[in-house]
Amino acid sequence: MADMRPLAVITEATGLGMVLIRADLARAGDAIAEAAGLPVPDVTRFTADAGRWLGWMAPDELLLVLPGADLTATLAALTDALATEHALVQDVSDMRCVFDLAGRKPAQVLAKLCPVDPNALPADGLRRTRAAQVACALWRREGSGGHGNAAGEVWRIVAFRSVRDYLAGILATAAAPGTDLDPR
Amino acid sequence: MLTLTCPYCHVAAEETELAPGGEAHLTRHGPGSTDEAFEAYLFGRRNPKGVHFERWRHLYGCGRWFLAARDTMTLQVFGTYPAQSKYPPRHIVDAIRAARPGWAPDWDETSGDSAPGVGNDPAPNPTPTRDSFV
Amino acid sequence: MTGKQPFRLPTGGRLIDRSKPIGFRFDGRQMQGLAGDTLASALLAGGQMLMGRSFKYHRPRGPLASGVEEPNALVGLGQGGRFEPNQRATTTPLIQGVVATSQNAWPGLTRDVGAINDALWRFLPAGFYYKTFIHPRAAWMRLFEPVIRRAAGLGRAPELPDPDRYEQAYGFADVVVVGGGIAGLNAARAAAQAGGRVIVLEQTGHWGGRTPVDHPDGQAAIDRVVQALRTMSNVTLRRNTMATGLYDHGYLLAREALADHDPNAGLPRQRLWRIRAGRIITATGALERPLAFAGNDVPGVMLAGAVRDYLVDHAVAPGRRIAVVTNNDDAYRTALAALDAGLEVPAILDARPAADGTLPQAARARGIRVETGTGIARVLGRMRVNGLQFCAQQGEGQPLGVIDCDVIAMSGGWSPVVHLWSHCGGKLRWDPATALFAPDPDRPPTGADGEGNVTAVGAAAGDLRVADLTGAVAEDSILPVWIVPANATRKARFKMWLDYQNDVKVSDVELAGREGYRSVEHAKRYTTLGMATDQGKVSNINGLAVLSDTLDQPIAATGTTTFRPPYAPLTLGTIAAEARGPLFQPLRRTPMHRWHEAQGAQWEPVGLWRRPYCYPRGAENRGDAVNREILAVRGGVGTLDASTLGKILVKGPDAGRFLDMIYTNMMSTLPVGKCRYGLICSENGFLVDDGVVARLSDDSWLCHTTTGGAERIHAHMEDWLQCEWWDWQVHTANITEQYAQIAIAGPRARAVLDRLGGMDLTAGTLPFMGWADGLLAGIPVRVYRISFSGELSFELACPAGQGLALWEAIHQAGADFGITPYGTEAMHVMRAEKGFIMIGDETDGTVIPQDLGLNWAISRKKPDYIGKRAQERSFMTSPDRWKLVGLDSIDGRVLPDGAYAVADGTNATGQRNTQGRITSTYHSPTLGRPIAMGLVHRGPDRMGEVLEFAVPGDSFTARIVDPVFYDREGTRANG
Structure with missing residues (x-):
């Protein structure tokens, strides 16, 4: 008999600050790292520490995710640090919705929605892709997911604000009890 | 459904993550150009059966435009490379030649003009055919 | 038990559970089968051989096969929202209480009015419809088409929404093995031992394919390899999963049936796998071909392998006396299996001049009469086989004698299942020795790297015996036989079925050949051979062989028709998956969406956004609401949610x-x-x-x-x-x-914002077309002094998360001014009153700014901008372009949107010439009359002229006027 619990525990993360950074990462990397408080990540990776995540979005683009309370100061620090660079620093805290996936089999939820092999991503991997019909980014982090999943994996999925309800809907559908992908 | 590897983020993206952008290596003709040159730029497209250079954007990804060299008939991909390339780079040309010995580039790197033009003869484009069955 | 299942054998049945009887209904009759039965095996166990009627002639039909290739036994399955037409009884697992109904028969299977077509067969040859319904032309629409439409279609469409859930999933593997028979399982083991992730897909619920049925030690061999694969961590074994199509770069679609066997388990019914495979191994086996003899569609004529399956898998006897007709050794296995099951085998008729191989010898040794060089002249019986007349294969069919039988098990040889191989460009070769099309290993489908990415193994590669894996006994060669007897009379050929489902006979294909259809693709469409829901799985090879004979050319020269996905029909639900109901599309919602919803907004879809079209109050209709909103803005103040900009x-x-x-x-x-x-x-x-x-x-x-x-x-x-x-x-x-954006417009707009406090918004500080940052109601905002309505107007941008708070603060502050939310339609009307263009109304992809009187917004100083060179083309600079004007309705009626202004004369196709069209048209509550804009030939030079706009059954006239209808001086926005 199939395990009739949802495949994943899905929680919406709110109160986050987000800063879009566009710059020549090779030239301005040190300045960004200092102001952001995190090393600049490698291609398709993210760095994280103390509630701050710095993700590689594009060859000249990073996204800093941080506690909302830290936003104003960090935004100012980044703007200041990049004042002499050809750079763009923009508060995008209100632009996105964020869901965290933990529980039994969060990767299976993503495998139903994204044309991506979740298991092939490293623990600090950031993959921009789509979830069903909307653009999204997957942030994979290992941790104590709890809920009995062996890998203890936790995933963060980020999409645009306007499709929040849609994303919540497809995640819940994909995580529906009894829909495990394991062969029967 | 194709997969192409984005040369910027090295993600092997499937076609639904990409947006197509038509033929690559067109040279823009703006004000002052002749009607013929402008027509060729705007409307002249090779549409070959065989080796082809295309623009793609990693839309559901890093957002970068890149170029792909592939065979429109067999769907073999010879390589992808940055959009900031006036001509296909050496390693792409080599990869095509290795796979299609009769193929030759039809651009002149010295002319500064890679627009195909409606009157241009296509280069030899030896592609194995897929539609005969015996 | 035998009372309800008279054809259930007392022993055997490797797939059934005799302890679990299952009740079901077929055409209203209560019947009983066993767990592990298919619907077809349960019907046969109950003595129900007649399962359907054919499409064209309504011929009575029983099952031909035991699997996915079944052309005859199609039923309507289920009830209500779960009803599905055209379900193959041979692959439908029997579930408790299922209700199945036969198709194409009225009032019933045994008495069917449509069978009159069968009596008229002489008048319904191939191409009948093409030839008959061409003239007179007018009759096509009024007479022929409605009649044909009523008669057309197989089964009936479900009428209720499907209550089941479906889903999709993405899979990734280094190797995908399609087919869980002995060849596939062994290939999977070899691939897994080499490392990498391996997925094995088996379309049925059981591993082993034909091996457990055809070979004495088959089941044990299968069990061993399955056991070994289960211990390998890099192997995924998936049953009930049918690979339906192979596409570019190793993209494989497969349908997993999760709850077909139990719709009440709460699981998704089916799942569509979208697998990206590095390499694909097709171990898809082979399908048996019928033989073409007169009456080969009478219920009781079955494929020999299928007869064997029913005996061994389900312990069901399709009949008591089973005659075998064949051109190869394999069918002898059916005779032996029938004897093993205690049934009679009155004769084996073998088209070959001699049959002395191991299997024929075994048959003779057990006392079976074997007639070589022999075929069937004619099947006796109409609703059910009750005998046959046999004849010399090399002859015209002179009967040599009669054999009593109630089943004829036939085998014309086996065809490898080459569909997946062919979907993505793999080539086939015809092997005359084995009389089959097999994948040509030298010309496989290729992947992204240009290398072959598909390998066929086992029977799917043409190795029908798979002797290395099964230890199968040696077999003598097949004799390619396409018509039985070889020189059958014309009359007999009218009764030799090739495509059972679409009623295509040998005579039809021969007619097509004689009429000049040399291409197999054309002949297919002319005769409809292979165009039914089974897509010719059992008919194509026989059909093209007959065509080749007619054209007097080798089979290889005729070739096959194109194999296209899906291998078997997919339920639409699997293709839609989660995208239905509220998740059909990702609707985009603004930060104020719920407020609009609470106010009863009617929605306008703009792309994926939903924007309020208007906010009807009380008994207002949409037009009333729009008019009220416009007057509220013009006379007071209103707000528009502009966040979507x-x-x-x-x-x-x-x-x-x-x-x-x-x-x-x-x-x-x-x-x-x-x-x-x-x-x-x-x-x-x-x-x-x-x-x-x-x-x-x-x-x-x-x-x-x-x-x-x-x-x-x-x-x-x-x-x-x-x-x-x-x-x-x-x-x-x-x-x-990032931003919510709110337009606040109307003479009282500034007064409302002043009440929020925090910014000096006077004209001196913030003039028209200026912007300023500040705080309003404590919320950080950027205020743009811009106007799309023509009124005094501000657009406020604030962080999206505070958009609703700002919107509500504005409405609170403006309550005693009667502040009114307005929707997109009021916005559209107000901008039209002002003569402002709208992208998508005044533009349609053929309009340049110069057409719209927007030269003021085109810099003449710049040497270049995107589009400048194109706008210098002669056609773009021609004075004959259609240009923007206002249109004043002469009789006061609102002009019809999109209507064309007619001109003298007609064009090359006889239509009236045109000289303009309407791009925007509204009733203006501000002016109390209709307003419109349009693009008119040399329009601005023709002020005051009257144009006629023709629409079907009506005609409107309008005078060309200036497109700015309201506040031409622009003083209101500038206030």
Whole structure:
């Protein structure tokens, strides 16, 4: 008999600050790292520490995710640090919705929605892709997911604000009890 | 459904993550150009059966435009490379030649003009055919 | 038990559970089968051989096969929302209480009125419809088409929504093995031992394919390899999963049936796997071919392998006396299996001149009469086989005698299942020795690297015995036989079925050949051979062999028709998956969406956004509401949710230069703190978007786009930046969703905002087309002094998360002014009153800004911008272009949207010439009369002229006027 619990525990993360950074990462990397408080990540990776995540979005683009309370100061620090660079620093805290996936089999939820092999991503991997019909980014982090999943994996999925309800809907559908992908 | 590897983020993206952008290596003709040159730029497209250079954007990804060299008939991909390339780079040309010995580039790197033009003869484009069955 | 299942054998049945009887209904009759039965095996166990009627002649039909290739036993399955037509009884697992109904028969299977067509067969040859219904032409629409439509179609469509859930999933593997028979399982083991992830897909619920049925030690061999695979951590074994199509670059679709066997388990019914495979191994086996003899479609004529399956798998006897007709050794296994089951085998008729192989010898040794060089002259019986007349194979069918039998098990040889191999370009070769099309290993489908990415193994590769794996006994060669007897009479050929489902006979294919259909693809469409739901799985090879004979050319020269996905029909639910109901599309919602919803807004879809169209109150209809909203704005104050407008930040040392290329007008000279309306054209000159640009700082601009334009224009900018001017230092960011945007418009707009406190918004401080940052009601805002309504107007942008709070604060502050939310329709009418164009109304991809009187927004100083060269083309500069004008309805009726103004004469196709069309048309409550805009040939030069707009059954007249209907001086917005 199939395990009739949802495949994943899905929680919406709110109160986050987000800063879009566009710059020549090779030239301005040190300045960004200092102001952001995190090393600049490698291609398709993210760095994280103390509630701050710095993700590689594009060859000249990073996204800093941080506690909302830290936003104003960090935004100012980044703007200041990049004042002499050809750079763009923009508060995008209100632009996105964020869901965290933990529980039994969060990767299976993503495998139903994204044309991506979740298991092939490293623990600090950031993959921009789509979830069903909307653009999204997957942030994979290992941790104590709890809920009995062996890998203890936790995933963060980020999409645009306007499709929040849609994303919540497809995640819940994909995580529906009894829909495990394991062969029967 | 194709997969192409984005040369910027090295993600092997499937076609639904990409947006197509038509033929690559067109040279823009703006004000002052002749009607013929402008027509060729705007409307002249090779549409070959065989080796082809295309623009793609990693839309559901890093957002970068890149170029792909592939065979429109067999769907073999010879390589992808940055959009900031006036001509296909050496390693792409080599990869095509290795796979299609009769193929030759039809651009002149010295002319500064890679627009195909409606009157241009296509280069030899030896592609194995897929539609005969015996 | 035998009372209800008279044809259930007392022993055996490897797939059934005798302890679990299952009740079901067929055409209203209560029947009983066993767990593990298919619907077909349960019907046969109950003595129900007649399962359906054919499509064209309504011929009575029983099952031909035991699997997915079944052309005859199609039923309507289930009830209500779960009803599905055309379900193959042979692959439908029997579930408790299932209700099945036969198709194409009225009033019933045994008495069917449509069978009159069968008596008229002489008059319904191939191409009958094409030839008959051409003339007279008028009769086609009124007479023939309705009649044909009523008669057409197989089964009936379900009438209720499907209550089941479906889903999709993406899979990735180094190797996917399709087919869980002995060849596939062994290939999987070898692949897994080499490392890498291996997925094995088996379409049925059981491993082993034919091996457990055909070979004495088959089941044990299968069990061993399955056991070994289960211990390998890199192997995934998936049953009930049918690979339906192979596409580019190793993309494989497969349908997993999760709850077909139990719709009440709460699981999704089916799942569509979208698998990206490095390499694909097709171990898809082979399908048996019928033989073409007169009466080969009478219920009781079955494929020999299928008869064996029913005996061994389900312990069901399709009949008591089973005659075998064959051209190969394999069918002898059926005779032996029938004897093992205690049934009679009156004779084996073998078309070959001699049959002395191991299997024929075994048959003779057990006392079976074997007649070589012999075929069937004619089947006796109509609703059920009750005998046959046999004849010499090399002859015209002179009967040599009669054999009593109730089943004829036939085998014309086996065809490898080459569908997946062929879907993506793999080539076939005809092997005359084995009389089959097999994958040509030298010309496989190729992957992204140009190398072959599919390998066929086992029977799917043409190795029918798979002797290395099964230890199968040696077999003598097949004799390719396509018609029985070889020189059958014309009359007999009219009764030899090739395509059972579509009623295509040998005579039809021969007719097509004689009429000049040399291409197998044309002959297929002319005769409908292979065009039914089974897509010719059992008929194609026989059909093209007959065509080859008619054309007197080798089979290899005729070739096959194209194999296209899906291998077997997919339920639409699997293709839609989660995309139904509320998740059909990702609806985009603004930060104020729920407020609009609570106010009873009616929605206008704009792309994926939902914007309030209007907010009807009480008994108002939409028109009333729109009029009220417009008058409220013009006379007081109103608010519009403008959050959907695109907002693109453009920043960098070269940003000004870049925007001068993107826009037709000059943006680099815009002073900081100011706004400018701008136009964006495509490189071929046509207007694609418009919006207000604000200069934020020395090196940054914020570009507003239309609601539908945000992603498109951002992509357009990035395209030019990355691919053309990549050395320019410019960054763009689409920050549309960071902000909620609220337009507050009307003479009282400033008064409302003043009440919120925090900013000086007087004309002196914030003049028209200026912007300022500040706090309103404690919320950080950027206020743009811009107007699309023609009134005093401000657009407020604030962080999206505070948009609802700001919106509510505004409504609270403006309550005693009667502040009114207005929707997109009021916005549209007000902009039309002002003569402002709307992208998508006044533009349609063929309109340049010069057509719209927007020359003022086109810089003449700039040497270049995107679209400039194209706008210099002779056609674009022609004075004969259709240009924007206002249109005044002569009789006071609102002009019809999109209507064309007629001109003298007709064009080359006899239609009336035209000289203009209406692009926007409304009732203006402000003016109390209709207003309209349109594009008219030389329009601005023809002020005062009256045009006629023709629509079917009516005609309107309108006078050409200036397109600005309201406040031409612009004093209101400037207040």
